[in-house]
Amino acid sequence: MTLFERTRDTAKERGYNLQTTAKKAGLSNNAIYNWKSVTPSHVSLKAVADVLNVSVDYLLGNTDEKNPRPAKNEENIVDLDKALSEEGMAMFDGQPLSEDYKKALLAMLKTMRGE
Template sequence: MSVFERIKKLSDKRGISLQKVAEDNDFSSNLIYRWKKSDPKGKDLAKIANYFHVTTDYILGLTDDPSVPDSPERKLTWRDLGQNYGGDDPVPDEFQTMIDSLAEGYFKAHPELKHKNDE
């Protein structure tokens, strides 16, 4: 799926026109349509990603997960854990609780790692 197609899909999902998306982002009315044949500038891509609350990687087609990391909508997936069998299916809440407990215990046992990550 191209950049244009991803943006079109996002705008359709919201029920807004591409002209409205362009207008809301202070773009010329046809700029997004030009992305059918050319790549957007990084700053324009970032504006669109912010507008739709997705990552630039999603718009570029580098991932199929549109959610922004650390977003409340993003859930840990099996693929995040290196498990192919579950793919992009979310990890069940019970398992997520176990992972959180393991991580908490690990950092309690190794406080130097927590401080290292804070730097």
């Protein structure tokens, strides 16, 4: 699979067309279409990889692992349901939460969610 094909397919998986992908990466509307015949600069390739949340190596076909690192917005995600339901320490303002307080928070969150 070529760089262009892999970029096109990944963009489609993300719900983008190539013009939208290029625009989000700060490139001209048809820049990615030119990748059929022209090798992009490293800067352009990195910008598109960032928009698509994949590695440059994935776009180049050097690996099939799309993103060896979690997305920036996924690095600090905590499942509160799991954290409050399981045994172990949960803290707020530097202080551990009691089991009763964790249960109350979990009940409040479920109520807000409509359960």
